[in-house]
Amino acid sequence: MALEQLQAQIAVLLQSLEDNPEDAHELHRLLRQHLEQFKAMGLPLPADLAQLEQRLEKEFAKKGR
Secondary structure (H helix, E strand, C coil): CCHHHHHHHHHHHHHHHHHCHHHHHHHHHHHHHHHHHHHHCCCCCCHHHHHHHHHHHHHHHHHHC
């Protein structure tokens, strides 16, 4: 998948997260998949997306308790 395409899909996910916070768990799963694609391509994770991923993981860990 081309980098531009991957970035566009992540942008759509982030907008969906803002528009539909009730779907956050599913969107988090999809975001993680896209970030794994960044890693598979040998690209560094954008800092803002890495921070978002960490925040979401902490939030879901709290809710899972």
